[in-house]
Amino acid sequence: xxxxxxxxxxLNFLNIENVISNNSDIINKSGYIILPGVGxxxxxxxxxxxxxxxDLLTDQVINKKKPFLGICLGMQLLxxxxxxPHETNGMGWIKGEVIKINTKEKRIPHLxxxxxxxxxxxxxxxxxxxxxxxxxxxHLKVKDPALVSSTVNYGxxxxxxxxxxxxxxxxFHPEKSQSAxxxxxxxxxxxxx
Amino acid sequence: MLTKRIIPCxxxxxxKTVKGINFENIKNVGDPVELGTYYAQQGADExxxxxxxxxxxxxxxxxxxxxxxxxxxxxxxTVGGGISSVDDVSALLNAGADKVSVNTSAVKDPDLxxxxxxxxxxxxxxxAIDTKFDEVEWFVxxxxxxxxxxxxxxxxxxEAVRRGAGEILLTSMNNDGTKNGFALDITRKVSEAVSxxxxxxxxxxxxxxxxxxxxxxKADAALAASxxxxxxxxxxxxxxxLKKNNxxxxx
Numbered sequence: 075x076x077x078x079x080x081x082x083x084x085l086n087f088l089n090i091e092n093v094i095s096n097n098s099d100i101i102n103k104s105g106y107i108i109l110p111g112v113g114x115x116x117x118x119x120x121x122x123x124x125x126x127x128x129d130l131l132t133d134q135v136i137n138k139k140k141p142f143l144g145i146c147l148g149m150q151l152l153x154x155x156x157x158x159p160h161e162t163n164g165m166g167w168i169k170g171e172v173i174k175i176n177t178k179e180k181r182i183p184h185l186x187x188x189x190x191x192x193x194x195x196x197x198x199x200x201x202x203x204x205x206x207x208x209x210x211x212x213h214l215k216v217k218d219p220a221l222v223s224s225t226v227n228y229g230x231x232x233x234x235x236x237x238x239x240x241x242x243x244x245x246f247h248p249e250k251s252q253s254a255x256x257x258x259x260x261x262x263x264x265x266x267x
Numbered sequence: 268m269l270t271k272r273i274i275p276c277x278x279x280x281x282x283k284t285v286k287g288i289n290f291e292n293i294k295n296v297g298d299p300v301e302l303g304t305y306y307a308q309q310g311a312d313e314x315x316x317x318x319x320x321x322x323x324x325x326x327x328x329x330x331x332x333x334x335x336x337x338x339x340x341x342x343x344x345t346v347g348g349g350i351s352s353v354d355d356v357s358a359l360l361n362a363g364a365d366k367v368s369v370n371t372s373a374v375k376d377p378d379l380x381x382x383x384x385x386x387x388x389x390x391x392x393x394x395a396i397d398t399k400f401d402e403v404e405w406f407v408x409x410x411x412x413x414x415x416x417x418x419x420x421x422x423x424x425x426e427a428v429r430r431g432a433g434e435i436l437l438t439s440m441n442n443d444g445t446k447n448g449f450a451l452d453i454t455r456k457v458s459e460a461v462s463x464x465x466x467x468x469x470x471x472x473x474x475x476x477x478x479x480x481x482x483x484x485k486a487d488a489a490l491a492a493s494x495x496x497x498x499x500x501x502x503x504x505x506x507x508x509l510k511k512n513n514x515x516x517x518x
Binding site: 077079080083084086087112113114180181182183184185186188189203205207208209210211227228247249250251252255256 | 268269270271272307312337338341342343360361362363365387388389390391433434462463464487488517518
């Protein structure tokens with residue numbers, strides 16, 4: 075999964091101790107879990123299954139309520155199913171599905187800086203800017219509107235972040251969104267400290 | 268609303284930033300990481316690092332430099348120059364690059380675009396095209412503009428997107444280095460022909476040129492080098508100017 079190096083560098087910049095791992099002992103001992111990811115939905119799920127991470131993450135996040143942040147594909151994989159490139163079951167923590175962005179006037183991928191509309195301010199309250207970097211062709215349609223923490227307009231309103239108890243997911247890349255992104259990452263760790 | 272992007276391009280040779288006029292007469296203008304950090308602070312929306320000598324010297328990767336860049340700069344950046352395989356791309360993405368650009372290698376082996384997009388997703392695959400107007404038509408040029416082809420630019424852009432390019436970086440060789448403005452007609456033609464974002468490059472000399480390429484050229488992003496490197500235009504001032512002209516800009 076491609077952007078894991080960038081996420082690590084952002085965490086290092088914030089002096090947050092971190093390790094990139096698929097090892098169950100390390101994941102069990104960690105205080106927080108971040109799942110970054112670029113690539114296709116089915117490839118992402120295959121990778122999680124290959125390393126036995128679906129059950130492990132479900133136990134850690136759903137049963138043990140460990141603070142969790144999914145970024146981009148890492149957020150999309152929380153859905154019940156995806157469609158890239160073919161229908162695939164996701165982890166199912168958030169009711170909804172991931173579908174291709176369908177808006178005739180616009181370019182796909184939705185690529186660049188766009189400002190989000192905050193619905194649930196839990197992680198967004200102290201930010202000096204709401205401009206975040208997006209790069210995606212698929213988006214998460216969430217069944218329960220109460221779980222949508224922010225949206226972004228790209229011809230249609232797209233879910234730009236979800237939040238459910240200890241689970242937070244962003245469609246945009248905080249690790250690439252300069253000061254706004256770093257502030258958001260910081261507040262994820264501080265609020266869940 | 269999605270904003271238009273301003274992208275400084277840092278041409279790299281032997282780990283140093285350079286800029287050539289029409290790709291020749293290369294002069295050093297600084298350290299890539301230092302310069303990139305400065306641009307990010309000034310409000311650059313992305314950065315592009317191109318190893319302009321890579322195709323000739325067959326140098327494979329800029330992995331060390333990319334690692335340094337990723338460590339210091341937290342806006343997205345693209346790396347290009349001599350990339351010709353899945354392994355090249357894998358190494359650069361793992362080192363922290365957000366996107367890679369391919370040029371000559373994709374023309375010679377179009378299936379490369381299919382392989383790369385299948386492996387990494389089209390969102391991180393940028394197709395760079397060097398184009399030149401030859402009496403009646405815009406054609407694709409290879410090897411940093413030194414080798415002509417009979418491939419029509421718009422046709423190649425369309426094929427590349429079908430195969431998996433997620434973005435087009437279009438450089439007009441007629442305009443590059445002239446400071447007379449971007450090539451508005453070919454930028455617009457490519458922009459209207461493909462469904463992915465188009466970055467216009469070559470010819471920026473004034474702030475008005477950026478307004479023109481966003482409005483008339485229908486570009487999604489504009490790339491420039493010398494005018495930024497020599498501080499003829501400061502990015503923060505450019506963004507204020509664009510906002511005054513009702514162009515959607517971040518910050």
